[in-house]
Structures are given as C-alpha cells and as structure tokens.
Amino acid sequence: MKRRNFFKLTGISVVSTLASKVFAFQEKGNIQNKKTLTNPFETKGKWYKAALHVHTTSSDGDVDVTTRLKQYREKGFDVVAVTDHRTTNDLSGFSDKKFLALSSIEFHPQTYSGAPTHHLLGYGLPHPYTYNGDLSAQEMIDDIKSKGAKVFYAHPYWTGHTYIEMTEVSGYLGLEVHNEVCQDADSGSGRMHWDQMLNNGHVLSGLASDDVHKSSGVGKAWTMIKADKLDDKSILEALELGSFYASKGPEIKNYQLNSEGLIKVECSAVxxxxxxxxxxxxxSVFKAENGNDLRSAEWDLSKKNPKWVRCEVTDKDGNTAWTNPIFL
Structure with missing residues (x-):
C-alpha cells in the first residue's frame, strides 16, 4: 500500500500511534544505546579504504563476485563488503593479508508506517544466511545482529523515509551520509536525516558508498576505516566504534576538539x-578566496554549547568528505 493512501485510510488514530512510537524511541535518547563515538584521529591503527555497499549477479549487479572483487582490488580498495539483496555469498578464498572480502547483506523488512521497505546493511554476516522475509523489521535486525553482523541504515532519502521510519526500529549503528548511485536521482544525501537523528539524541555514524550495480560505478565513493588489523574482527569493531570517515574524494588528515572548545580539521586541498x-x-562555513585552497580550519565552540559537531570538506570538483560527529 502506498504511504499516502495508508495514512489517508487509517486516519488520526494510526498517526497518533506512530507518533507515540517515535517519542518512545526519543525517550531512550539513543537507538543504539551509545553515548559517543571513537574519534579515529585520536587512536592508533592503519587506514583502510572500504567499499561497503556492493552488488553482484547474486542479486542485481552486472558481474559476478569474482569479477567485482577484482575491480575493487585494482582500484586500491582494502575492504569490500558484498551486500547483495537478501542473500550472502561464499567469499572464502578471496581475502589475504592485503585484502578483505567481508560477507554482508542488504535486507528489506517492511516498515510499520506503510512507507517503502527499509533498506539496511548487515556487515560481517556469516554465509550462508537463511533470509526470512516474514520477520518484522525489528525481528530481522535482531536476528542478523545475533549472528555477529553490524547493521547500518541505507540511503533514507532515496527510500522516501523520514524520522518516523528511522526511529521505528533500533539497533543500527549509523547511516549512509552519501550513496553515489542514489545521487543519480539527486537523492543520495543522508545529511538532513543524519542531523535530525543527532539532534534528537541518537548517536549515529555516517558512511559513504558507491552502492555499485554497474561496473562503471566502481570506486566513486568510499569509507576510510581506521583499524588495528585488516581482518573481520578489527574492521567490524571499527565500524561499531565509529572509527572511520566517509569520502567521495577529499582526504581528512585530522579532526579534533581541544579542551578549550576549539574544533579543528586538517585535510587535502578543498x-x-x-x-x-x-x-x-x-x-559555520569557511570558503577559499582569491583562487586559493583551504587545508585547515578551526572554530571556537566554547560559548556555543552544541550537542555535537561534525565536519564536511568539499573540493573544487564538488566532491565531499564527512567526519563522524564529536559529542560535547
């Protein structure tokens, strides 16, 4: 049933019920029961370039698993999560000391509001996984998490979702702040959804992905993960902690808040x-002037008292990188 018709037919009582559900999640203050995220620029480890939304002919991609993983290796990626719709893949034999193929899934439980189905990503889901489409949204999230997977919310703008849909389920760690293939329809940004969730006390991180279906889209957006090692355990732990930043081009070299309330970022030329x-x-916005580039900026937050602060840097070609928020 279309979402508009759903609300038209069911009337005020259902809207009130949904509102109560949303407020119930707000009272928890955090849909994943976390108070902060790890700042990767304050921890030890190594940076790994990750593709975290990837499709093959196991669902609706244009090439098989072997070819897809080869494409990403040739473009210098260290981690590839194969997230075919409603199914995992046998990735045994593809990982080595320099490359990690991460068994994952994109799953689609029904929303409670009548909006289009949720699109959620489960990273580190062991193969084989028996997909049960009869489970409710929360049951499916809980089942996938019970297998050790880390769950993230995919492209909420493209899916037509709002704060209602995003708070009717819990247990996911973050969302896609940028999805490249959805940007073809000018709906790949999750910035507003992210900020609304943060403003309401939900501690969520932000990924970037190319959500590749066609080979021409390989490597156009990625997530830089800082982890101790290139293995399943370390990468999944980094995703859990928020130890990463998202990018479509620029490099973020440092991002820290000092004890005096000064937030500072260092980056490639933007x-x-x-x-x-x-x-x-x-x-606050800082712009390069007179044909120059910016490579850093700082802003005094000591008298502003925000709940959180995150950073976006954009280069001359319009490509952006996004830090995860720091919570004050």
Whole structure:
C-alpha cells in the first residue's frame, strides 16, 4: 500500500500511534544505546579504504563476485563488503593479508508506517544466511545482529523515509551520509536525516558508498576505516566504534576538539569547509578566496554549547568528505 493512501485510510488514530512510537524511541535518547563515538584521529591503527555497499549477479549487479572483487582490488580498495539483496555469498578464498572480502547483506523488512521497505546493511554476516522475509523489521535486525553482523541504515532519502521510519526500529549503528548511485536521482544525501537523528539524541555514524550495480560505478565513493588489523574482527569493531570517515574524494588528515572548545580539521586541498552542529544556523562555513585552497580550519565552540559537531570538506570538483560527529 502506498504511504499516502495508508495514512489517508487509517486516519488520526494510526498517526497518533506512530507518533507515540517515535517519542518512545526519543525517550531512550539513543537507538543504539551509545553515548559517543571513537574519534579515529585520536587512536592508533592503519587506514583502510572500504567499499561497503556492493552488488553482484547474486542479486542485481552486472558481474559476478569474482569479477567485482577484482575491480575493487585494482582500484586500491582494502575492504569490500558484498551486500547483495537478501542473500550472502561464499567469499572464502578471496581475502589475504592485503585484502578483505567481508560477507554482508542488504535486507528489506517492511516498515510499520506503510512507507517503502527499509533498506539496511548487515556487515560481517556469516554465509550462508537463511533470509526470512516474514520477520518484522525489528525481528530481522535482531536476528542478523545475533549472528555477529553490524547493521547500518541505507540511503533514507532515496527510500522516501523520514524520522518516523528511522526511529521505528533500533539497533543500527549509523547511516549512509552519501550513496553515489542514489545521487543519480539527486537523492543520495543522508545529511538532513543524519542531523535530525543527532539532534534528537541518537548517536549515529555516517558512511559513504558507491552502492555499485554497474561496473562503471566502481570506486566513486568510499569509507576510510581506521583499524588495528585488516581482518573481520578489527574492521567490524571499527565500524561499531565509529572509527572511520566517509569520502567521495577529499582526504581528512585530522579532526579534533581541544579542551578549550576549539574544533579543528586538517585535510587535502578543498574549497569549502563546513562545521555542522545542532541548533539554529547549523554551524559555520569557511570558503577559499582569491583562487586559493583551504587545508585547515578551526572554530571556537566554547560559548556555543552544541550537542555535537561534525565536519564536511568539499573540493573544487564538488566532491565531499564527512567526519563522524564529536559529542560535547
């Protein structure tokens, strides 16, 4: 049933019920019961370039698993999560000391609101996994998590989801702040959804992915993960902690908040740096002038008292990188 018709037919009582559900999640203050995220720029480890939303002919991709993984290796990726719809793949034999093929899934439980189905990503889901489409959304998330997988919310803007859908389930760690294939329909950004969730107390991290279906889209967006080792355990732990940043091009070299309330970012050459926060105004913007580049920016938060602050840096070609939020 279409979402518009759903609300038209069911009326105010259902809207009230859904509102109560949303407020119930708000009262928890955090849909994953975390108070903060790890800042990867303050920890030891090595950076790994990761593709975290990848399809093959096991679902609706244009090439098989072997070819897809080869494409990413040739483009310098260290981690590839194969996330075919409703199924896992046998990835044994593809990983080595320099490359990790991560068994994963994209799953689609029904929403409770009548909106289009959820699109969720389960990383580190052991193969084989028996997909049960009869499970409710929360039951499916809980089942996939029980197998050791880490769950993230995919492209909420493209799916037509709102705060209602995003808070009717719990247990996911973050969302896609950018999805490249959805951007073809100008709906690949999850920035507003992310900020709304953060403003309401939900501690969520942000991924970037190319969500590749066609080979021409390989390697156009990625997530830089900082982990101790290139193995399943270390990468999944880094995803759990938020030890990563998302990018479509720029490199973020440092991002820290000091004890005096000064937030600072260092990055590759860009034309714009934006610090985004809770509250009116949504932060501060720094722009390069007179044909110059920006490679750093700092902003005094000591008198502003926001709940959180994250950073976006954008280069001359319009490509952006996104840090995870720091919570104050």
């Amino acid at each position: 034309k714009k740096i934006v610090f985004r926060t809770s509250g009116a105004g949504n932060g």
